[in-house]
Every structure is written in structure tokens, then in C-alpha cells.
Amino acid sequence: MNPVIGYAAIAAVALASALIGFYGLRVSRTTSDFYVASRTVRPWWNASAIGGEYLSAASFLGIAGLILLTGSDALWFPIGYTAGYLMLLLFVAAPLRRSGAYTIPDFTEARLESRWARRVTSLLVIVIGWFYIVPQLQGAALTVRITTGLPAWVGSVAVAVIVAVVVAAGGMRSITFVQAFQFWLKLTALAVPAFALLFVVGGGAPAELPPAQAFPPSAGPGDHDVYRTVSLMVALLLGTLGLPHVLVRFYTNPDGVAARRTTLIVLGLLSVFYLFPTVFGLLGRAFAPDLASTGEADALVLLLPGRLVPGVWGDLLTALVIGGAFAAFLSTSSGLVVSLAGVISQDLLGGSVRGFRIAAVASAAVPLVVALAMEPAGLAGSVGLVFAFTASTLCPVLLLGIWWRGLTARGAIAGMVTGAMLSGAAILGGAALSAAAPGIRPLLEQPAAWTVPIAVLVTVLVSRGDRRRVPRGVDAFLTRLHVPEREAG
Amino acid sequence: MPESMLLAAATGVVAGALAVGLVVLLRRLVVASKELGTDAERATYETLHLASRAAKHLRGDMTEADAARAGRHLRSMLGADSLAIVMPGGLVAVDGDEVVRPVAERLAAEATATGRSQVQRRIALAPDTAETDAVAAPIRAGGRAVGAIVAFSAPVRAGLVRATGEVADWVAAQVELSELDASRAALAEAEVRALRAQISPHFIYNSLNAIASFINTDPAKARELVLEFADFTRYSFRRHGDFTTVAEELRSIDSYLRLERARFGERLQVTLQIAPEVLSTVVPFLSIQPLVENAVRHGLEGKEGGGRITITAEDQGAFAEITVEDDGVGIDPEVLADVLAGGTPGEHVGLRNVDARLRQVYGDEHGLVVETNVGSGTLVRMRVPKSQPGRTAASVDPAARPDGRLVP
DSSP states (O other): OOHHHHHHHHHHHHHHHHHHHHHHHHHHOEESOHHHHTOOOOHHHHHHHHHHHHOOHIIIIIHHHHHHHHGGGGGHHHHHHHHHHHHIIIIIHHHHHHHOOOSHHHHHHHHHOOHHHHHHHHHHHHHHHHHHHHHHHHHHHHHHHHHHOSOHHHHHHHHHHHHHHHHHTTTTSSHHHHHHHHHHHHHHHHHHHHHHHHHHHHTTOOOSSOHHHHSOGGGSGGGSOHHHHHHHHHHHHHHGGGOHHHHHGGGGSSSHHHHHHHHHHHHHHHHHHHHHHHHHHHHHHHHOGGGOSTTTGGGHHHHHHHHHSOHHHHHHHHHHHHHHHHHHHHHHHHHHHHHHHHHHHHHHSTTOHHHHHHHHHHHHHHHHHHHHHSOOOOHHHHHHHHHHHHHHHHHHHHHHHHHOTTOOHHHHHHHHHHHHHHHHHHHHHHHHHHHHOGGGHHHHHSTHHHHHHHHHHHHHHHHHHTGGGSOTTHHHHHHHHHSOOOOOO | OHHHHHHHHHHHHHHHHHHHHHHHHHHHHHHHHHHOOOHHHHHHHHHHHHHHHHHHHHSSSOOHHHHHHHHHHHHHHHTOSEEEEEETTTEEEEESOGGGHHHHHHHHHHHHHHSSOEEEEEEOSSTTSOOEEEEEEEEEETTEEEEEEEEEESSOOHHHHHHHHHHHHHHHHHHHHHHHHHHHHHHHHHHHHHHSOOOOHHHHHHHHHHHHHHHHHOHHHHHHHHHHHHHHHHHHTOOSOSEEEHHHHHHHHHHHHHHHHHHHGGGEEEEEEEOGGGTTOEEETTSSHHHHHHIIIIIITTSTTOEEEEEEEEEETTEEEEEEEEOSSOOOHHHHHHHHTTOSOSTTHHHHHHHHHHHHHHOGGGSOEEEEOTTSOEEEEEEEESOOTTOOOOBOOTTTOTTOOOBO
16 A cells, blocks of 8 residues: 555544644634524534544444454444434433533532542543543554554554643634534545445455355344344444543533433434444455454555555545544544543542543543553444443433433442443453353353443442431422423524 | 354353352452441441431432331331431321321320420320330420421330430421532522622623714614614523523624624624534533623723634533633733632623522532633633533523413
């Protein structure tokens, strides 16, 4: 591959993101017209922004890579990533918007009237955010290595530095329009090459594997290990609820009704988007089966256009895909770093502007160290594990906090700690444990199906045993969460 | 390779947790060894410790759960078998044996009625249990008995009677303190209400004059201005709710500036930079409009040729920053410091009101930040947290509420 394309595309996207970040505020709303200036963000814009922030390296590169590796099994990932928003829509979006709490730690503190519940939640949010940034940086490392031939660490360092500088310098304010733009960039960067490839393939390019061999019926969707599938779905459906950068975006909506409408649009946008990684994965399985090795498979989206479309057009399509991939790394990481820096600076550094800057740098530096130290696993898989951890820790507290008046601070803390210990042990020590006892291997690789119920159970039992400490203001708070606002004009 | 890395990470985390636990344990031991003094010292410490723990539950609006928790500490302080706290309004908390409840209520009623301690001996609580003695001491706060402490012990000695009386007096002091707290909070709230910026008579006079000047020359414009005036006063005079959203506040500023522009004409320029993310942020009612009014009246009115006002609202992570800037005559920093400290009422009173309310609501670090000097304009900055779960913005959007009712 021609490294110049790689350099050019990466530089262009990095520069564009930084410039839009710094000048976006001025582009977005400078006017002397009060009516125009005080119009809230329309649900369409906001939904695009949520999509832009949500579609990470795992969605852009990981899904196609996983389909290439494991076949139709991997189709559950896009389903789970999208359907998580259905849960958000049904159970969380509108009540949380009405609560007035801006982050999950704010919510737990207000709901449970406990500083300790807040601290534990903050800690979990920070850990989750860090481990969610790691795959983004690994994706960047992979992209840089494949497309430019530079050492892999250059990519991670570049993304971490750009994000830290832009966020710390205050360049990510008025972020909605930046992220909305990123969504459409990512969609275009996958849709155009996907259609181009389909045309080329439709024109009679010879497949290296016949379809029947690429997708043997024996590995069809009916053949899956039921436990693994269920567990993966639990993790992805419930994990979306607790992602810090997603929830913050709902506060841009003026009311709960708009929050619901936004979520609905997000569902549509994501469904459309995930068609294209799937197309890439299917084509890759038929036309580039040689890429199917761990660590390389995630580069499928980057390499396929160059292989199937010869000449300048192939180069251009590749440049587009590289640009889209970098947009994915930058937008998701900066969204996460902004929310993490908010939590860290508020809880540890007194909420000053300087504290926010320090926190922003720390939020980018820690994942960078982890990303450099750890051997990259499959992108979609590692993000799936972060979802499992989120589902076992924050999701029970969030759901029970919104829907059950009996939740107490002790119950919430006990549930969060239990969920974190169990899922953390399964994720970190899983490899070592399953080597000792191969029978429990699926339980450790996809822990959500047992860790989430245990966390919920512990939360409920401890709260029940602690009934006298149900917060005093619980009725007023729940009323506020659930009584709809009057329909705004 | 990744397994070994992960394993190393896990081991590191576990080792770290153990080390922290060890340090905490050692610290406990050191602190505990320091406490070991003479018997008298330890008794004093024990009593004060119990008292301070009980005090936490006696302050504020006491509920049955609070009284029960306080009762547990008080009982171990007195060394009684059971202890009941009886407060007015039928609030009875018993720590120990629940069967004492009817006796406790009766004795408490006697003690509060007479205002003196009551001792009763040989009470049979239940048919087949041993008899016990009881002492009830009234809690006298503000010159009247508001409740009683009833201690059960077999037997009740003179020491316990005296101690119960002292405990009752101590509880009374706590109750009085909590009443003081409540009245202090009420006072602060009243202060905030009083500080709520008021529409200035000056402005009403000027607006009506401006409108009057248009009635003959441009009746359509005069009508429009009257409607703006109505909108503005409707918002400013509302009595309901102490909080609003940035969007609503901007709407009122729009009305205000239209009226001022009728007077200033082209001499008053406005620039807005509003990040849509902060529009739904909750701010104290009438906290931005006075800043704009200050910029117009004290910044631009005195300047020849008028000037420009720039209003920005920025998203800063967990905070929203709102600035109002004018390129007018500026303020002498010393005068301003004096005004914000509470001296010389009159000039810039709007700034002082907003500053005081912001400090009252969000704490001292959220007061106004003013950058100004004579002749070089004024920039006023406020920074409010976006997350305010306890506060709802009352809305007065007439389109949204056709019946005109104000709904929080």
C-alpha cells in the first residue's frame, strides 16, 4: 500500500478535528438574533452527535474483523451495540434527563443521598472510561502500522496526544456539532467504499472462497453456543446504559420527550451504519480470507478497498476509510476524555478549570500506558468486555435507582463492588483460571450472564436488609424522575 | 503474553489493595493506642464520643429513625436497660425493650406536664417479667417542655436520676441548636428572596417614555414594544420558583434589549455566542439579565457613540460559563470591590445582588468574576455547575401553558 495515502488521510482528519474543535464554537452559533441563538439542539443533530461519539474503533474496524474471523457469530455484536439504545430508550433516557443530575455519580449521590455511593460510582466510571479508550488507541496503532509502515506505538501516542491537547485547551466545547459531523463522516467513509466494492464484485471479480465455503451451514446462526450468545447480549444491551460519554449527551435535550425522540433516531442511524461493517466483513470472508488471523483481521476494512479496486480509485477509497477510522478513534476518545475529566476534576480536584486540564491529560495518559503495555486483542472483543464490566457494575444501580424505591446506599455500593470484583476477576484472571479448569471457560469469557444477576441480587438483598436507610427524599426524587413534563410547545 | 500481562496487572491491584488495608489497620492501631489513658480520661472520651454521635441525629428535622439512632447512643451513655425518647406530635423512639412504650408515654406526659423529673419504681411491664424502675426527665427548650427522656433500669439509683436529667438538658440544647439552624436557613432564604433582582423604576420610566415617543410616528412599533414590555414584566414579576434555565433568561434579556434599543437605536450593538449545550442549564432566576442591565446602564449609557455588548455561554465539561462583556466606560476596581463587599448601595446594585445569590446558592467559589478598569470596558463572568439534581426550573412559557398557570 502507498504510505503517502495513509499519511495524508491521517493528517487531514487530525487537523480537521483539531480545527473544528477549536473553531467549532464560532461556527456553530454566533449571531445577534436571540431567537436563533437560543434554539436548543434538535433531536436529529443530537442523535447524530450521539452516533458520532458512540461509533468507536470497535464498530468501525472491529466488527468487520470479527466477521472475517468467526463468521456469522460476529453479527450479534452490531445487534447488541444498537439494541442497547432500545434499553436506554425504554428505561433510562427520559427519567435520567428529568433528574437534573449530569453524570452517573451525580445521579447516585442525589438518589441515594450518600457521598460514598458517589465515590464508588466515580471510581467505576473512571475505570470503565479508561478501559474503553484503550481499544481506541490500539485501533489507531493498528491503522498507523498497516497504512504507513511506522511503528505501531506512533498511532496510539498520536491519538492520545491530540485528544489530550484539544480537550485540555478547551477545544471540545460546543461539542455537539463536531460529533454530529463525525458521525456523517464515518458513515460516508464506510458507505461509499462498501457500495464501490459491491459494484466491483457484482461486475464479476473472482471470489477466493465460494460463499458456501465462506459461510458453512454448520456454523450458521442456529449453531451458536446459547450461553455465550445470551451472555454477550446481556453485556451489550445493559452495558450501553452505563457508558459515561453517552449519557452526558442527553442533557443537551431540552426535556425528557426530546431525549426519547433522540434515542429513537439514534436507533435508526446506528442500524443503517452497521449495515456497512457487515458488508465489509462478508466481502472480506469471501475475497480476503488470508487476513483472518488475530491482530490482522481488524485491518480488513482498511485493506479491502485497495485489494478489490485497482489504481487511483482504490487509493482514494482507502484514504476515505483511513480518514473515517481516525475520525472514529478521535471522536470516541475525546468524548470519553471530556466526561472522564469532568468526573475526575469534580471529585478530586475541586472542579476548577486548571483541575479539568490536569484531569484531561491524566484521562488520556493512563489508557495510553495500558494500550502500550498490552498486546492488542480483537477490538470488538475487548470493547465487549468493557460492556460486560459496565453492565455488572453501573447498570444495576442505574436501573434499580430509577425504578425501585427500596434501593439504599449500602445496597448500591455492595452491588457495585460485587459486580466489579466478579466481572473484573473473570476478565483479568479468566485466561489463567480457564487453563486450570477448562469446563468454566465460556463462563469466564462471557461473564455478564451470571455477574449481572448476582450484582442485582446483592444490591436488592443488602438494600432489603438495610430498609431503615432508604433515603428520605426518595419519593420526591422518583416523582420527579417519572412524572412527565407538560408537552413543550 | 497478554495473559501474563493481565495476570501481572491483577496481582498488582490485589497487592495494592492489601497494602492499603494494612496501612489503614496500622493507623487504627496507633490511634487506638493513643486513646488508652487513665480510666477517667477514657470515661470522659467515651461519654463525649457517644454524645457527639448522638448529636448528629438530634439536629435537623428529627424522624423516628433519627430518634432511635440517637436513643441507642444515649442508652449506652446512661447504662440503662431501655431508653425512650418522647417528642411532641406522638414521636416515640424506644431503644431496648419495646414493651416499655406505654409506660414511657405515660411517664413522659407526666414529666412534661409537671416540668420535673418523675421516678416510678416497681413497674410490672409484662405479667411474667421482673419488675423495673423508670425515671423520666423533661426536655426543656425555649422555656417550655417539648418532650422527655425516659430511662428504664432495675433499680434506678440517684446517680441515674441525675444523669438522666443532665442528658435531657443536653438534648434540649441540641433541639434549640437545631431550631437555630432552621431559623438561620430561613433567614438565608429570606435574604436571597429579598436580593432577587428587582425591575428598576428607572428602566420602567425610560421604557414608557421610549414607547410614548413612537405612538404617533410609528404605532406598529409602539405596539410591539408594549408587548415586549408586557413579556418582560411578566417574567420579572413572577413570584414562583427561584430557578430558571439559561434559555428562559436569554428570552427575557431579548425583551429587555429590544426595549433599550428603542432608546439607544443603532448605538447599542449585541453579539451572542451561545453553546446550545448550556441552554437547559439551571440558573438562579434573574441572574444574567441584571448583568446585561448593568452593562447597558453603567457601561454604555455614559459612553459617547454607544457600544457593543457580547453575551457568551460556554460548555465547560461539568460547568457552564456565562460572560457578559461591554466595551463601555468600565468601573473603577476599588469602587467595584467596595460595592461587591456590600458598601455604597445604588451603583451596580444588580451586580452585588447576583454575586450574593450565586455565593449563597453555589458556594463562595462561584461568585461573579469581574474584569474591568476605567475606560476599558467590563467583563463579568459566572460559572455554574450543570448538575443540579435538587433544583427545577420553574417555567413561564406562555405558549407551553395555555391556562397561564405556572408549573415547576
